[in-house]
Amino acid sequence: MLSHKYLSSFISVLLLILFSVHSVAFAENKETAVDADKVSQGEIYLEKFLSRTRTLQADFNQTLRTHDGEVLQQSEGEFYLNRPGKFRWNYRSPYEQIIVSDGERIWIYDVDLQQVTVQKQDAGLPTTPMALLEDSFKLHQSFSVLPMDEHDGIYRLKLVSKSKESDFGEIVVGLDEGGLRFMQLHDQFEQVTDIVFSDTNTNTKLADDIFEFIPPDGVDVFGG
Numbered sequence: 001m002l003s004h005k006y007l008s009s010f011i012s013v014l015l016l017i018l019f020s021v022h023s024v025a026f027a028e029n030k031e032t033a034v035d036a037d038k039v040s041q042g043e044i045y046l047e048k049f050l051s052r053t054r055t056l057q058a059d060f061n062q063t064l065r066t067h068d069g070e071v072l073q074q075s076e077g078e079f080y081l082n083r084p085g086k087f088r089w090n091y092r093s094p095y096e097q098i099i100v101s102d103g104e105r106i107w108i109y110d111v112d113l114q115q116v117t118v119q120k121q122d123a124g125l126p127t128t129p130m131a132l133l134e135d136s137f138k139l140h141q142s143f144s145v146l147p148m149d150e151h152d153g154i155y156r157l158k159l160v161s162k163s164k165e166s167d168f169g170e171i172v173v174g175l176d177e178g179g180l181r182f183m184q185l186h187d188q189f190e191q192v193t194d195i196v197f198s199d200t201n202t203n204t205k206l207a208d209d210i211f212e213f214i215p216p217d218g219v220d221v222f223g224g
Helices: 004-018 041-052 127-131 138-142
Strands: 055-066 071-082 086-093 097-102 105-110 115-120 143-151 154-161 168-176 179-187 191-202 220-223
Parallel strands (some): 115 220
Antiparallel strands (some): 055 071, 055 191, 071 086, 086 097, 097 105, 105 115, 143 154, 168 179
């Protein structure tokens, strides 16, 4: 089961990538403009995903491993996204865990422990990811985006943190014409989290109650 401290860092990165709804690769600021002729195919796919995806539903497989490749934990479940600010992770195995953002609060429900932890969506998380909801330039302010390679039509991009305080110094994302296919997060403890998405559906109507959470009777609730 993932610790709440790790989850907070993990969620903050997802907020950064998944809720950035404006231009990244082609963004212009007051001083410079990106030459579209120099933008890689991977950056073009990232831009399309960020600007065009409003809702997303997918299965996922998540693997936590050491830098040397030793597997520490494997998880699987379903992921739902509804911009702006709403998401849901249903972890089925090895431990049942539900993480819901209703746009204002993030709820983490550990089913086996019968515990719920709740916090404001912008509390305890770095300010940069949340600022992306309003400022499209913050991704480049927070990360250097570097094209890597292509395999079977999937283009990899490396996002290198510009902050020494980041829990994840390096992130690799894989995208193709259909959108986001995987994420790889390298943390400060030299552990790597791989998340592979499958059976992805985008921009379909998702029920409102997917992004609602009411603590079950009898569980312990911490925070608020």
